[in-house]
Amino acid sequence: MSKTVLVLGGDGFCGWPTSLHLSALGYEVVIVDNFVRRTIAKELDAPSLTPIASIDERLNTWKDVSGHDIDVVELDIAQDYPELRRLLASVRPDAIVHFAEQRAAPYSMRDAAHKAYTVDNNVNGTHNLLAAMAELGLDTHLVHLGTMGVYGYGGDGLEIPEGYLDVTIDGPDGARYPRKILYPTKPGSIYHLTKSMDQLMFQFYAGNDHLRITDLHQGIVWGTQTEETRLAPALINRFDYDGDFGTVLNRFLMQAAAGHALTVHGTGGQTRAFINIQDTVRCIALALANPPAAGEQVRIINQVAETRRVRDLAELVSELTGADIEYVDNPRGEAAENDLVVSNATLKNLGLEPILLRDALLTETVDIALRFIERANLNTIPATALWSGRAEREISQLEAPRIAQR
Numbered sequence: 001m002s003k004t005v006l007v008l009g010g011d012g013f014c015g016w017p018t019s020l021h022l023s024a025l026g027y028e029v030v031i032v033d034n035f036v037r038r039t040i041a042k043e044l045d046a047p048s049l050t051p052i053a054s055i056d057e058r059l060n061t062w063k064d065v066s067g068h069d070i071d072v073v074e075l076d077i078a079q080d081y082p083e084l085r086r087l088l089a090s091v092r093p094d095a096i097v098h099f100a101e102q103r104a105a106p107y108s109m110r111d112a113a114h115k116a117y118t119v120d121n122n123v124n125g126t127h128n129l130l131a132a133m134a135e136l137g138l139d140t141h142l143v144h145l146g147t148m149g150v151y152g153y154g155g156d157g158l159e160i161p162e163g164y165l166d167v168t169i170d171g172p173d174g175a176r177y178p179r180k181i182l183y184p185t186k187p188g189s190i191y192h193l194t195k196s197m198d199q200l201m202f203q204f205y206a207g208n209d210h211l212r213i214t215d216l217h218q219g220i221v222w223g224t225q226t227e228e229t230r231l232a233p234a235l236i237n238r239f240d241y242d243g244d245f246g247t248v249l250n251r252f253l254m255q256a257a258a259g260h261a262l263t264v265h266g267t268g269g270q271t272r273a274f275i276n277i278q279d280t281v282r283c284i285a286l287a288l289a290n291p292p293a294a295g296e297q298v299r300i301i302n303q304v305a306e307t308r309r310v311r312d313l314a315e316l317v318s319e320l321t322g323a324d325i326e327y328v329d330n331p332r333g334e335a336a337e338n339d340l341v342v343s344n345a346t347l348k349n350l351g352l353e354p355i356l357l358r359d360a361l362l363t364e365t366v367d368i369a370l371r372f373i374e375r376a377n378l379n380t381i382p383a384t385a386l387w388s389g390r391a392e393r394e395i396s397q398l399e400a401p402r403i404a405q406r
Helices: 015-024 036-044 055-066 081-091 112-136 190-209 248-257 277-289 310-321 345-349 361-371
Strands: 004-008 028-033 070-074 095-098 141-147 164-170 176-182 212-218 220-222 262-265 271-276 299-303 306-309 325-328
Touching (some): 004 081, 015 028, 028 055, 081 112, 095 277, 112 141, 141 190, 141 277, 176 190, 212 277, 248 262, 248 310, 262 310, 271 310, 299 345, 310 361
Parallel strands (some): 004 095, 028 070, 141 212, 262 325
Antiparallel strands (some): 164 176
16 A cells, blocks of 8 residues: 655645655655745745746646646645644645745845744744644654754864764763763754754654654755656746745856856855755655654754855856856855865665766756746845844845735
């Protein structure tokens, strides 16, 4: 019998290709989404560079090319606990993949309204999910997409382990007591703060209610297409390039495609972790196939392929496109230079052979940027959200979205 998996946020950048990949592997997939990402795109006047079909057209196309059905439920898990509980009680899924969080650090720092929306959506949604799973006594494996950004970007160069740190504490009797603690977080935005809070909620529910939880701490995702999304135009994935949701690589590619210089924040000495979208969906599948046991501590896995400095990334894009590089003020409150060393032993031991930035798929991403450049709103590329409330702001006062629309 096929296993049933709910993909929360299954219409989004990571959720959509994951839903298709799991369906292709034989899972019975149910997408749960409030479609707020489509609403936010209208709010920011920054639609995906790639044309995104309606969810119905997407699913009908997938049925045509694969023969597999994917069901969809429109639901806001942060605001409608009773309906979420009813859904879980009815489906009783074998696994849940949780992408249903506002995922952009700059968006979370726009103003007080967007900070409040991010906390409300992310923290309430995750807690509602955990509370419902515990209340129903589900033996469901929860796989959550977290972020490496919860640890901040310091400059000490210490390797970040996979979730936990072994420490010893000096007791009053002179003895030393071993403890295993969560690796300390240092969130640099409200978005990263909510992801840090997720970790504590996971730790509580795994210990108190024996929920089985895997928390994937992912690097910055690059690329657009996967094996499944390439099968038909209506299946194409999102390509976000704006200053709020666009990753640094996508913004560089859009600037190059438009004939503009690549704008590097500060010195470009910020080191970031990266992973290709194809590897993201593979990692989700690997995590689902290797669940923790009930009563086991939360399994934390660093979902990272490589690390690079931003200026090195700009130079790589410049080599591919011929674009110039320009250095501008950094809107974030972070060190000008930092090292980032990350352990990714678990996924490699499970068989992942990651795609690297210098591999051929980067060329595919460049081609997509060039093909759809006429759809771009180039005014949205610069990052306008400033991290300090003391800094001068020249951003529009936009109301955070409350009601999703398809």
